[in-house]
Amino acid sequence: VGELALIEAIRQALSAPGERVVRSTGDDAAVVRSRPFAVTSIDTVADGVHFDLATHSPADVGHKALATALSDLAAMGAEPGEAYVALALPPDLGDGDVLELVRALADLAGETGTTVAGGDVVSAPGLVVTVSVTGWADSEDRLVGRDGTRIGDVVGVTGELGGAAAGLALLGGLETDLGDEVKDSLLTRHRRPTARLAAGRALAAAGATAMIDLSDGLATDARHLARASGLALEIDAGTLPMADGVAEVAAAAGRNELELTAAGGDDYELLFTIPADCWAAAEATAGVSLTRLGRALEGTGVQFPGADAVDLDAVRGYEHL
Amino acid sequence: VGELALIEAIRQALSAPGERVVRSTGDDAAVVRSRPFAVTSIDTVADGVHFDLATHSPADVGHKALATALSDLAAMGAEPGEAYVALALPPDLGDGDVLELVRALADLAGETGTTVAGGDVVSAPGLVVTVSVTGWADSEDRLVGRDGTRIGDVVGVTGELGGAAAGLALLGGLETDLGDEVKDSLLTRHRRPTARLAAGRALAAAGATAMIDLSDGLATDARHLARASGLALEIDAGTLPMADGVAEVAAAAGRNELELTAAGGDDYELLFTIPADCWAAAEATAGVSLTRLGRALEGTGVQFPGADAVDLDAVRGYEHL
Numbered sequence: 001v002g003e004l005a006l007i008e009a010i011r012q013a014l015s016a017p018g019e020r021v022v023r024s025t026g027d028d029a030a031v032v033r034s035r036p037f038a039v040t041s042i043d044t045v046a047d048g049v050h051f052d053l054a055t056h057s058p059a060d061v062g063h064k065a066l067a068t069a070l071s072d073l074a075a076m077g078a079e080p081g082e083a084y085v086a087l088a089l090p091p092d093l094g095d096g097d098v099l100e101l102v103r104a105l106a107d108l109a110g111e112t113g114t115t116v117a118g119g120d121v122v123s124a125p126g127l128v129v130t131v132s133v134t135g136w137a138d139s140e141d142r143l144v145g146r147d148g149t150r151i152g153d154v155v156g157v158t159g160e161l162g163g164a165a166a167g168l169a170l171l172g173g174l175e176t177d178l179g180d181e182v183k184d185s186l187l188t189r190h191r192r193p194t195a196r197l198a199a200g201r202a203l204a205a206a207g208a209t210a211m212i213d214l215s216d217g218l219a220t221d222a223r224h225l226a227r228a229s230g231l232a233l234e235i236d237a238g239t240l241p242m243a244d245g246v247a248e249v250a251a252a253a254g255r256n257e258l259e260l261t262a263a264g265g266d267d268y269e270l271l272f273t274i275p276a277d278c279w280a281a282a283e284a285t286a287g288v289s290l291t292r293l294g295r296a297l298e299g300t301g302v303q304f305p306g307a308d309a310v311d312l313d314a315v316r317g318y319e320h321l
Numbered sequence: 322v323g324e325l326a327l328i329e330a331i332r333q334a335l336s337a338p339g340e341r342v343v344r345s346t347g348d349d350a351a352v353v354r355s356r357p358f359a360v361t362s363i364d365t366v367a368d369g370v371h372f373d374l375a376t377h378s379p380a381d382v383g384h385k386a387l388a389t390a391l392s393d394l395a396a397m398g399a400e401p402g403e404a405y406v407a408l409a410l411p412p413d414l415g416d417g418d419v420l421e422l423v424r425a426l427a428d429l430a431g432e433t434g435t436t437v438a439g440g441d442v443v444s445a446p447g448l449v450v451t452v453s454v455t456g457w458a459d460s461e462d463r464l465v466g467r468d469g470t471r472i473g474d475v476v477g478v479t480g481e482l483g484g485a486a487a488g489l490a491l492l493g494g495l496e497t498d499l500g501d502e503v504k505d506s507l508l509t510r511h512r513r514p515t516a517r518l519a520a521g522r523a524l525a526a527a528g529a530t531a532m533i534d535l536s537d538g539l540a541t542d543a544r545h546l547a548r549a550s551g552l553a554l555e556i557d558a559g560t561l562p563m564a565d566g567v568a569e570v571a572a573a574a575g576r577n578e579l580e581l582t583a584a585g586g587d588d589y590e591l592l593f594t595i596p597a598d599c600w601a602a603a604e605a606t607a608g609v610s611l612t613r614l615g616r617a618l619e620g621t622g623v624q625f626p627g628a629d630a631v632d633l634d635a636v637r638g639y640e641h642l
Contacts (some may be wrong), residue, residue, distance in 0.1 A: 022358070026549065027466045028396040028533060029362035029456070037343070039439065041350035042405035042453055047446040075349035084363035086451040088409070110541035117361065124367040124446040130407040132363055132453035135350070145348045214351060229348065 077204025078135030165264020232299030398525025445611030486585020553620030
């Protein structure tokens with residue numbers, strides 16, 4: 001298939017645009033009827049860095065590229081709107097693979113109410129997928145930055161941690177006694193991350209004062225939040241909600257399980273702070289388990305009582321502006 | 322410099338955000354106070370495809386990445402707002418080069434009233450720069466798609482054609498008798514394209530019925546416009562406004578000059594259609610020379626009377642969704 005035929009096939013793989021989308025693919029730019037606040041993030045995944053085509057299907061890549069971008073909207077409490085997708089394609093990636101990638105991305109777009117409203121396709125030495133997502137909010141109050149934590153706030157996290165890092169270890173060939181079901185859930189956790197969109201909106205509505213998605217690992221991302229808010233976070237290492245199978249993977253790898261739960265990246269759970277008296281409302285509406293990890297204090301940085309023997313300072317090789 | 326230090330240096334190279342920007346870099350996503358219509362395009366440039374680091378400086382790359390994205394906003398008649406920049410960096414590109422790239426991009430952002438409001442930095446085998454730009458409009462009427470041409474409309478173009486293709490030929494080592502000044506203007510035309518933002522808004526206000534920016538070359542882009550509008554365009558090859566030096570470059574290369582003016586890409590001029598009685602208003606406000614090329618007719622495709630001997634069907638190796 002030629003480049004133009006591929007683009008036509010990609011267009012056909014996309015769902016119908018949302019009702020606020022006045023123009024989408026096929027013009028110089030998309031046109032969207034706005035809501036009062038536009039919330040936008042751009043995210044890139046590259047072969048050999050964020051995924052590996054040897055262990056990730058093209059569909060995994062398409063899913064991950066959109067999910068990681070949407071996760072940033074989740075962390076703001078925004079409602080997803082449109083995605084713009086740039087594909088830099090290596091010569092050895094077949095058109096069938098590209099369509100598989102796009103279809104998985106389009107499936108996730110459909111599930112999350114996101115319109116893929118534009119894109120670009122170019123050649124490059126390695127596969128690089130960039131997704132810019134725009135979400136919307138009707139009021140600034142409903143959006144949560146990283147900088148609003150107040151002293152005394154409870155620190156919480158959605159879901160479970162360490163699963164993506166454990167899945168990555170399994171992809172690397174680590175042998176364990178885990179059953180297939182647990183193993184698959186860890187692999188899926190790594191290959192097909194979930195953006196906590198509904199939880200993010202619920203936490204924002206419940207009164208979360210600051211929020212960040214866990215892409216680089218709890219230890220690193222908690223530091224970002226503490227710095228932006230100008231105070232310290234105390235996180236009790238014993239409270240971290242560990243995904244099933246993480247302890248076994250850590251043992252098989254000869255690593256401390258805290259390395260996977262507190263320093264492993266790619267879980268895409270939401271770390272948030274919230275006044276203690278809002279916790280019950282948050283729990284009732286988040287639609288996912290919430291765990292109290294600690295509290296916000298005067299000071300700087302992140303303290304991890306109970307994790308003194310572990311080096312949580314390994315910063316991942318990429319970072320968001 | 323480490324990755325985090327590089328990102329901090331990039332942040333410092335950016336100008337202060339525009340007044341509608343509530344949050345920019347440093348959070349999970351940027352937050353922008355909207356105007357009624359958001360106009361968004363994503364564009365990628367890759368080493369070896371859209372530029373070559375052997376003949377383009379990092380500053381050229383940064384300028385071109387933003388200019389080509391802004392050119393899509395120009396073609397809609399939108400006012401530029403925010404840019405989101407994803408850099409996929411090869412290991413051999415030094416931090417100084419990356420900063421040079423970002424500074425040139427930031428300079429163009431400043432000149433055009435664009436806020437760089439977010440970004441991402443990752444590693445990749447080759448340099449790939451993706452820019453998503455959002456512009457704004459207060460009314461749908463002030464935006465111009467590709468699909469509004471009416472039979473009898475005049476076909477027009479801004480500025481001059483063929484300069485970028487001639488510049489590319491010079492970069493390839495072609496020997497000519499051209500003086501330095503003309504040569505430099507052709508090289509600049511290729512390396513530092515201009516997005517016709519003010520002209521695009523003026524043409525939209527003057528009544529342009531359809532518009533497209535010339536990235537793939539007049540012949541190809543005119544076909545896109547004709548197809549979207551469901552009619553034919555007749556373009557008199559003799560009217561094409563050729564940039565100074567293009568004829569000499571074509572002669573030195575043993576090519577017909579129409580190949581450079583009508584099929585050469587990267588000029589980033591605006592091709593538009595407009596009712597004949599709006600032409601004078603367009604000319605008075607565009608701020609750049611306008612040339613009448615022909616008119617819109619019943620039918621399909623593009624007719625080029627006067628260009629019968631030239632093959633204008635060479636489609637470029639990349640295309641926009």
